[in-house]
Amino acid sequence: MPVTHTSVDAEAAARLVAFGMRPKQLPARDVVYGELVRRYVEDNAFKALTHAVAAGLGLMVLEVTQQAGCVLAATDESVFEIKMDSYARQAKIRERRETEKVLHGLIHLATAALGYPRPDDLANDTYIGRVSVEQVDAMVREAARVLDERAQEAEANNDPLADAPELEQAWRAYARRPAAAATKDGRMAADTTRGMVARALRFLAEQGFLVPVSDEQGGTYRTTPRYQVQVRELAADAAFDDLLALDVVAVAGAGGTLRAAASDTLQ
Amino acid sequence: MTAAGLADEGLTRRLKALACTAPLHDLDARKAKLDWADATIYQMAEIALHTIDQVTIAMDFDTGAGHDEVIDRLLPFIAVQAPSRMPDEHVRVAKWVLDNLINVGTTDRGFRRVYGSLGPGGYQRRQFDFKLLVELAAPDGEVYLRATDEAINVLVGALDTDVESAQIAAEVKLENLINRGRLADAKLAAEQARYRTVQYGETLRAKLDATRRDVRAVDWEDEVPELIESALGHIESRFRAENAILKNITTARDESEDADHKRRAAELVDIVADCIRRHTRLQSRLADAGAVFRAEQDRQQFSGPPQRATLDLFGQLLMPTLDLALADAVAPAEHFFHAVAGIAPPVVPSLSSLVSLLLRPAPERDQLIGEIPEPELVPAEVSDRFGDDVWRLADELLDLPEVPRRLSGLLADARRSGQPGLPSLVALRALYAYSPEVGAARRQGERQVLLAVDDGTLLDDPDFGGADLLLYTAQVERADDETEEVA
Numbered sequence: 001m002p003v004t005h006t007s008v009d010a011e012a013a014a015r016l017v018a019f020g021m022r023p024k025q026l027p028a029r030d031v032v033y034g035e036l037v038r039r040y041v042e043d044n045a046f047k048a049l050t051h052a053v054a055a056g057l058g059l060m061v062l063e064v065t066q067q068a069g070c071v072l073a074a075t076d077e078s079v080f081e082i083k084m085d086s087y088a089r090q091a092k093i094r095e096r097r098e099t100e101k102v103l104h105g106l107i108h109l110a111t112a113a114l115g116y117p118r119p120d121d122l123a124n125d126t127y128i129g130r131v132s133v134e135q136v137d138a139m140v141r142e143a144a145r146v147l148d149e150r151a152q153e154a155e156a157n158n159d160p161l162a163d164a165p166e167l168e169q170a171w172r173a174y175a176r177r178p179a180a181a182a183t184k185d186g187r188m189a190a191d192t193t194r195g196m197v198a199r200a201l202r203f204l205a206e207q208g209f210l211v212p213v214s215d216e217q218g219g220t221y222r223t224t225p226r227y228q229v230q231v232r233e234l235a236a237d238a239a240f241d242d243l244l245a246l247d248v249v250a251v252a253g254a255g256g257t258l259r260a261a262a263s264d265t266l267q
Numbered sequence: 268m269t270a271a272g273l274a275d276e277g278l279t280r281r282l283k284a285l286a287c288t289a290p291l292h293d294l295d296a297r298k299a300k301l302d303w304a305d306a307t308i309y310q311m312a313e314i315a316l317h318t319i320d321q322v323t324i325a326m327d328f329d330t331g332a333g334h335d336e337v338i339d340r341l342l343p344f345i346a347v348q349a350p351s352r353m354p355d356e357h358v359r360v361a362k363w364v365l366d367n368l369i370n371v372g373t374t375d376r377g378f379r380r381v382y383g384s385l386g387p388g389g390y391q392r393r394q395f396d397f398k399l400l401v402e403l404a405a406p407d408g409e410v411y412l413r414a415t416d417e418a419i420n421v422l423v424g425a426l427d428t429d430v431e432s433a434q435i436a437a438e439v440k441l442e443n444l445i446n447r448g449r450l451a452d453a454k455l456a457a458e459q460a461r462y463r464t465v466q467y468g469e470t471l472r473a474k475l476d477a478t479r480r481d482v483r484a485v486d487w488e489d490e491v492p493e494l495i496e497s498a499l500g501h502i503e504s505r506f507r508a509e510n511a512i513l514k515n516i517t518t519a520r521d522e523s524e525d526a527d528h529k530r531r532a533a534e535l536v537d538i539v540a541d542c543i544r545r546h547t548r549l550q551s552r553l554a555d556a557g558a559v560f561r562a563e564q565d566r567q568q569f570s571g572p573p574q575r576a577t578l579d580l581f582g583q584l585l586m587p588t589l590d591l592a593l594a595d596a597v598a599p600a601e602h603f604f605h606a607v608a609g610i611a612p613p614v615v616p617s618l619s620s621l622v623s624l625l626l627r628p629a630p631e632r633d634q635l636i637g638e639i640p641e642p643e644l645v646p647a648e649v650s651d652r653f654g655d656d657v658w659r660l661a662d663e664l665l666d667l668p669e670v671p672r673r674l675s676g677l678l679a680d681a682r683r684s685g686q687p688g689l690p691s692l693v694a695l696r697a698l699y700a701y702s703p704e705v706g707a708a709r710r711q712g713e714r715q716v717l718l719a720v721d722d723g724t725l726l727d728d729p730d731f732g733g734a735d736l737l738l739y740t741a742q743v744e745r746a747d748d749e750t751e752e753v754a
Contacts, residue, residue, distance in 0.1 A: 021612045080610040105600020113580035122577040162381040162392040166594040178376045180404035207609040235606035236578045242599035248587045
């Protein structure tokens with residue numbers, strides 16, 4: 001049976017997509033939005049129409065639920081996409097741009113990993129994680145320390161080669177960057193790791209992925225269902241595919257692998 | 268091969284130890300070049316060691332030393348080196364040394380040394396990155412200083428030693444020294460013992476930090492209780508030893524007749540009391556850690572099996588990405604960001620929102636960017652010695668495309684014109700042309716350049732001396748490699 005859409009249907013579908021572009025608006029707080037989400041879930045023809053409207057705009061509908069609302073992602077070269085280049089633009093020229101990009105990407109990765117420490121947390125729709133500037137920075141530094149110990153156990157001299165800086169491992173670049181630095185007027189410098197983490201969390205909060213909770217630990221936030229959908233349905237796979245291509249994959253257990261450090265330095 | 272490998276490792280370690288001292292020598296090497304003071308009078312390496320000393324002593328569990336506090340403590344030491352200088356300069360020297368130990372001005376705020384190592388791949392140059400003082404943020408947002416392991420090692424001069432055994436050795440040595448009444452040596456040993464204590468506390472602090480973040484899958488059966496128990500046992504034995512020492516030297520202090528002995532004994536009492544204080548703090552930390560563990564375990568214990576297939580973000584994404592080379596890590600990092608950043612609707616200005624935007628009061632400043640001070644601008648003083656018309660006349664006089672002329676003749680012409688300053692300008696430009704910047708003229712696309720040649724004739728002039736230069740305007744050819752034809 002051919003499905004016919006009226007212009008009223010098209011408008012409703014477009015309106016749902018438009019709601020998705022306002023990440024802080026939630027179906028629970030808006031009757032019209034809530035009604036559109038309900039219709040999307042129940043009406044398959046409307047669902048297909050919404051997807052078509054989004055695709056025409058250069059968007060992808062990741063998920064539409066009452067908790068998260070309409071979660072959209074930009075397709076490549078869409079006007080809606082956010083490029084790393086523009087995000088990392090403030091980086092100083094003297095530092096290699098690639099290093100800067102990797103550090104920003106790692107910080108976002110670590111934020112997600114801290115927000116959803118176990119695979120189950122990411123799968124569980126009702127899970128709400130907490131992240132703070134201090135914890136994100138500390139987690140990456142701890143991971144770098146573990147990798148450092150692992151490298152030392154391998155007993156090879158693995159200090160980076162002086163004439164091939166691009167072969168230096170990412171954790172070294174992170175560990176080398178200071179966590180905090182005082183500027184002349186006593187504020188926190190922005191090119192430190194804590195400055196970069198603070199920026200990432202503020203950015204995610206503006207995108208409706210995190211909600212500020214308090215100023216403790218340099219700024220504490222909780223995750224939103226929207227962030228969970230974004231990480232689960234898109235981001236994790238995007239990065240994982242790259243790692244698959246590079247052939248560096250670990251098999252996960254149900255408990256997750258975020259653990260305390262082994263106390264092997266204190267003998 | 269094995270023997271060569273071992274020797275190589277020792278060499279590498281020594282090279283690294285040597286590298287840690289390089290920033291200190293560097294301070295003395297650069298002090299003569301400071302433009303704000305004649306700093307050669309100061310012994311910068313001494314001040315730097317003293318700075319690391321002060322930071323190390325001020326370090327404890329939560330915080331380190333504030334910048335101002337360290338500078339205040341440095342001032343007496345600097346003032347002794349140059350009592351005749353102003354206190355302002357002392358402060359500046361202290362700040363300079365402190366900034367250089369942090370290496371302010373580089374993005375990483377650290378030092379890098381390149382060293383060579385012989386391995387399976389032949390001779391390879393590697394880089395060794397280290398820091399001496401690091402800045403960290405306290406829970407209240409203040410930035411404070413801590414000395415790194417490298418710095419403590421440079422300071423104490425004991426690389427690669429087992430913390431605990433070194434501590435025991437120092438304690439035994441201390442007791443012996445006190446019994447034999449050698450208080451100067453005893454003080455040194457006590458200070459070393461304190462550095463060891465700090466170092467030990469540092470290791471434990473890192474451990475406890477991990478513990479607080481750590482939550483799941485902690486080995487409660489053996490590992491953690493063992494860790495805490497051994498740490499507590501350590502504290503207990505130190506307590507006993509230090510209390511015994513404290514009693515001994517307190518008696519020594521009170522009974523000593525010699526004023527100098529008395530003073531030294533009093534200093535020792537302070538140091539040992541400080542050690543005991545540190546142990547007390549360490550102990551309370553350990554007690555808290557247990558409670559944190561239990562609370563975290565209660566909170567996180569109940570987790571069902573995954574409801575659907577998802578990735579383990581930490582183990583399957585973050586760790587592998589961190590371990591990749593920078594060049595390889597760009598792709599996953601960038602793709603993850605791209606996917607997680609969400610969408611940014613393009614901004615379309617609307618008239619009504621534009622009006623309200625323009626009428627809105629200025630937004631609060633971002634906390635990361637400081638207030639930009641309004642510079643007070645003073646109009647530049649007119650520094651041109653010669654006016655425009657003098658320059659124009661000089662141009663005319665020095666345009667000599669046909670025949671070369673002597674400077675004496677040009678000076679005579681310049682005097683005849685009656686323009687004050689013209690002879691001086693002509694003489695100066697002739698002198699400048701003696702070393703013509705042909706390359707610069709060519710780069711800037713000049714057509715011609717003034718050349719001066721000295722043929723040995725002396726200038727006979729009331730105002731100017733030197734050689735009577737031959738001046739000629741040479742054409743600059745720009746097409747081929749023959750850049751100019753010289754007169």
